[in-house]
Amino acid sequence: MQKIAIIGGGIIGITLANYLDTTKYDITLFDEGKGQATKASAGIISPWLSKRxxxxxxxxxxxxxxxxxxxxxxxxxxxxxxxxxxxxxxxxxxxxxxxxxxxxxxxxxxxxxxxxxxxxxxxxxxxxxxxxxxxxxxxxxxxxNGLLYLEYMKKLAVQKQVNFINEKAVLKRKNDHWQISTQNHQISADNVIITAGPNCKPLLEPLGYQVDLRPQxxxxxxxxxxxxxxxxxxxxxxxxxxxxxxxxxxxxxxxxxxxxxxxxxxxxxxxxxxxxxxxxxxxxxxx
Ligand SMILES: Cc1cc2nc3c(=O)[nH]c(=O)nc-3n(C[C@H](O)[C@H](O)[C@H](O)COP(=O)(O)OP(=O)(O)OC[C@H]3O[C@@H](n4cnc5c(N)ncnc54)[C@H](O)[C@@H]3O)c2cc1C
Structure with missing residues (x-):
């Protein structure tokens, strides 16, 4: 079974984990939780008349x-x-x-x-x-409601056998796979999906990618x-x-x-x- 690691468990990561087919993929979601936008957000969904x-x-x-x-x-x-x-x-x-x-x-x-x-x-x-x-x-x-959404979606994901590691992850490329390490765990994955908000930058820059993302x-x-x-x-x-x-x-x-x-x-x-x-x-x- 293909292994997928998701780094970041805000709205993007947890939603993705729930839509992926766990009969085809072995999924591990890493989430440090620090500085997370989703649980703190106001949650307004009404972009159509924005002044932007x-x-x-x-x-x-x-x-x-x-x-x-x-x-x-x-x-x-x-x-x-x-x-x-x-x-x-x-x-x-x-x-x-x-x-x-x-x-x-x-x-x-x-x-x-x-x-x-x-x-x-x-x-x-x-x-x-x-x-x-x-x-x-x-x-x-x-x-x-971001906080309630995360709690609910995490329950659904656990029922689907998604694995959770609530620690900060570091990413490395090893031959033909990815290695994801935290303080207490290390796993390898065929594919990695990064949904870490502005922390995409420190995750990806050591691998040679340039990322123009800043926290707000x-x-x-x-x-x-x-x-x-x-x-x-x-x-x-x-x-x-x-x-x-x-x-x-x-x-x-x-x-x-x-x-x-x-x-x-x-x-x-x-x-x-x-x-x-x-x-x-x-x-x-x-x-
Ligand atoms: C006060 C506030 C109000 C807002 N109001 C609205 C609103 O009304 N409407 C709207 O549309 N948007 C709003 N937003 C913006 C919205 O909340 C965010 O755009 C959205 O939640 C981003 O989701 P995300 O999954 O990309 O990131 P996040 O929710 O930030 O999740 C990223 C997760 O990745 C984790 N992470 C990062 N690096 C690592 C690592 N190396 N290892 C493991 N985990 C890691 C973080 O700890 C975090 O838990 C608001 C934001 C804030 C702060």
Whole structure:
């Protein structure tokens, strides 16, 4: 049986491990877990009206959003893990133009779903934490709880006989195979799939590959409310860096920051807290 090693157990690695056929391949997934984006992510799946102008990014993100709808069905994800409650987009001006852009993009991204300009009243009734304001709603937007997703997908993978090694891996080429070593294990593999996020760089550079990947730090504010119906609310994408993500059991998430200079610094900062608070305070019913 062919041996495959996957290095990195975030959303990419664990999803791949579940789609590979374990009757044909012997799969080992290595995951250090340190600095992992998936378990910390805000989980907004709504790329269609992003302000980013990079067309290749858009194609990748759009195809990813379409795939996620299939994935939710294939893996039978619960509403707690994957909630397709739509997205509300807030803009101080230009909502009608945004609605036109959504209609255009829907032609090759039908996953965007229904597109609707909402009155102030309709906005507040869809997401009661929001102060009344007009908005654009797209029904295809979703939220993925990264931590619950990983836990669930790991259980499925274990049932399929995927092996897990929760240690940092180092990769070497030995004759016709790959050698993957950790502090306590060493295995050889016919094929290696690297899904290690920005750590692809230190894994691949010793083998002579050049990798242009850098970490980006993201910080969130998480707080609890008594709003138990939050699990069915849409995500609100604000007109700045902050977004408002209703999660399960009254939990609300604000964020994330996008910090290119912070490298692997995982400490929360006062500056990020203040910026996210400032960027979001005017959209709430209670400041
Ligand atoms: C705060 C925050 C908010 C975000 N919000 C959103 C959002 O709303 N919407 C969205 O689409 N995206 C969001 N993202 C981005 C998204 O989470 C990431 O793009 C995605 O999770 C990346 O998944 P991945 O599997 O590529 O990498 P990761 O989840 O980072 O997983 C890589 C794994 O590889 C492991 N690893 C690395 N090197 C090694 C090694 N040598 N040996 C063993 N293991 C190794 C790491 O420890 C890690 O566990 C957010 C990210 C953050 C941090």
């Amino acid at each position: 102008r990079n067309k290749r990014w858009y194609r990748l993100a759009k195809d990813g959003a379409a795939f996620l709808q299939k994935l939710a069905t294939d893996m039978n994800l619960s509403q707690e893990i994957y909630a397709k409650n739509g997205t509300i987009l807030l803009r101080s001006k230009g909502l009608a133009d945004l609605a036109n852009l959504a209609e255009q993009r829907k032609k090759d991204a039908p996953e965007i779903g229904d597109i609707e300009l909402l009155s102030s009243y309709q906005t507040a009734s869809k997401l009661p934490l929001l102060a009344p304001q007009e908005s654009l709603y797209v029904s295809g937007g979703a939220r993925l 730090k993201g910080q969130l504010i998480v707080f609890n409310t008594a709003q138990t119906e939050s699990y069915q609310w849409p995500v609100a994408m604000l007109d700045n860096e902050a977004d408002l993500i209703p999660a399960n059991k009254g939990q609300i998430i604000i964020g994330a920051t996008h910090e290119d200079e912070a490298q692997w610094d995982l400490q929360p900062t006062k500056e990020a807290f203040e910026r996210l608070t400032e960027n979001s305070k005017n959209v709430f019913t209670v400041p």
